[in-house]
Amino acid sequence: MAIIEIPYSTKSLKVNVEDKNLKGILVSKANSYKADCSQNDIVNRSLDNCIGSKSLEELVKDKHNMVIITSDHTRPVPSKITMPILLERVRKVNPSINIKILIATGFHRPTTKEEMINKFGQNIVDNEEIINHVSTDEDSLVSVGILPSGGELFLNKLAMETELLIAEGFIEPHFFAGFSGGRKSILPGIASAKTIMANHCSEFINSNHARTGIIKDNPIHKDMLYAAEKSNLAFILNVVIDENKNIINAFAGDSKLAHEEGCKFVMDLSSVKSIEADIVVSSNGGYPLDQNLYQAVKGMTAAEATCKKCGVIIMIAACNDGHGGQSFYDTVANSKGPEELLERILKVPRNETIPDQWEIQILARILSNYTVIVVTDVCDPNMITSMHMKHAYTFDEALSQAYNIKGKDADVVVIPNGVGVVVEK
Incomplete structure (x- = not known):
């Protein structure tokens, strides 16, 4: 037995x-994948070897303010590891920069303070400015264009008005966007309820291309890429985790190119025959x-x-x-x-x-x-x-x-x- x-x-x-x-x-091969260094080292190595982008340090030079988008309480992003590294690297080259952490709730409820402490740790919650995105708060949103699908794109004002927008997240198979991570920090992450619903319409959900592990010809993914471009998402740090929620790889750099590299890695690990x-x-x-x-x-x-x-x-x-x-x-x-x-x-x-x-x-x-x-x-x-x-x-x-x-x-x-x-x- x-x-x-x-x-x-x-x-x-x-x-x-x-x-x-x-x-x-x-079973995904992620369960047996053995990283060759510590979780912190994996993250730092990815930030030292950016894909298709200037380094984070170069991007934050001479900036007065920035927004870091992060996932909400429903996602196992190991922010207790990733966020301190991002904050330390940013402030090492630009100590006076104003940083806001924006929680990408998408269509979910706001993350509670207790959940923030569990996600980031007490120190970050006590000392950083953390804001929940609220997709139904029209005063916090701004129109930035029309999606390829025809829906109007409304995004969080804080993200659109900052000098530098970056995001942290993780990549795993997603049941209709193909994979999580990358562009999903923007849509649905910091988009309006109206925009999310247009992107998640029945026509798109019914598409055979809107399935786990598929981004080619995926109409939902296409809208998300457009949203990330219009938001000027300049940089991402996306990790891959194992069944114990430990980081086994990380991809940093251009929001599209770094994400695609991460998706290839995850696909190789997670693909199983029916x-x-x-x-x-x-x-x-x-x-x-x-x-x-x-x-x-x-x-x-x-x-x-x-x-x-x-x-x-x-x-x-x-x-x-x-x-x-x-x-x-x-x-x-x-x-x-x-x-x-x-x-x-x-x-x-x-x-x-x-x-x-x-x-x-x-x-x-x-x-x-x-x-x-x-x-x-x-x-x-x-x-x-x-x-x-x-x-x-x-x-x-x-x-x-x-x-x-x-x-x-x-x-x-x-x-x-x-x-x-x-x-x-």
């Missing part, structure tokens, strides 16, 4: 699958990405890519923060079913996208083809079942439910970290 460790919240679960059922385990199965087990890689059902949809897409139609997806995600979005919950829970919901969303025009429609659309697509069982012991089961999914307190309970649906001899594939792999047919 195979015993497989799967991230769950801030810990992990050990799950058992009989050898006769287990058909494969899909193994079709009746039952597929997935996770969101633990905290912070498994805080809610909204984020858990990402891990489900990895299972979707390798599960037989009408199969069962077992999603292990704590969802301690609940559904993750009221409109997300209300729309799914109040629908007659996923098929009706998906059909309705696909008819929504590009400029009439509603909040969280993209996540609703992808979940509806999955639920139209698979039975989803969510494993959590810290989330209201009624909330899960009202959203047309099944609930289990334990993995064994979920597996038993799955066998009742697909039979005791059903094939099982396990993806310990669904957001860390690109499943290729």
Whole structure:
């Protein structure tokens, strides 16, 4: 019997699958990748060897102010390591520069002070000016152009008015943008709700190019690149992390070129061959990405890519923060079913996208083809079942439910970290 460790919240679960059922385990090579130096050294080395750009030190010379964009509480960017390095390098050559740290919340809620301390450490929270981007605050936004898709591009004023704009982040597979990092710091990171919804329209989400690991001909990526260019994003520091959230590589420099190099590295590590199965087990890689059902949809897409139609997806995600979005919950829970919901969303025009429609659309697509069982012991089961999914307190309970649906001899594939792999047919 195979015993497989799967991230769950801030810990992990050990799950058992009989050898006769287990058909494969899909794991990113990032889990076994061994860096040749410390995390700090990896970051500093990338900053010493910029890709397609002047060095950070050259860029900050003679500047009076700058903005550093960083990810929010839903992303495991190791800012306790990266941010101090960035601040030290900047102030070494320009001690008097005014620095603002702008949290790229995108369409999410603001990051709390407690979450900031957890992300940056007490020292940075106490001594730096940190601002949450609020996508619905029109007074904090400015129009800067029209996206290739036709939507109006509104971005945060602080970012647009600063002399130097840079961003830190991390690169991992993303379920409709292809990869995270780079241009995503701008769109959706510091864009308006209106702009985000135009970019995340049903037409684009439905595109076969808007999938995990794909940026070529991806209409969502194309809009994001335009937004990064219009924002004058001058420099990025993007890291790659392993399953323990430790930095294994870093890419710094031009926002497009450095990001592309990082994506190539991640693709090489995370690409796995699909193994079709009746039952597929997935996770969101633990905290912070498994805080809610909204984020858990990402891990489900990895299972979707390798599960037989009408199969069962077992999603292990704590969802301690609940559904993750009221409109997300209300729309799914109040629908007659996923098929009706998906059909309705696909008819929504590009400029009439509603909040969280993209996540609703992808979940509806999955639920139209698979039975989803969510494993959590810290989330209201009624909330899960009202959203047309099944609930289990334990993995064994979920597996038993799955066998009742697909039979005791059903094939099982396990993806310990669904957001860390690109499943290729």
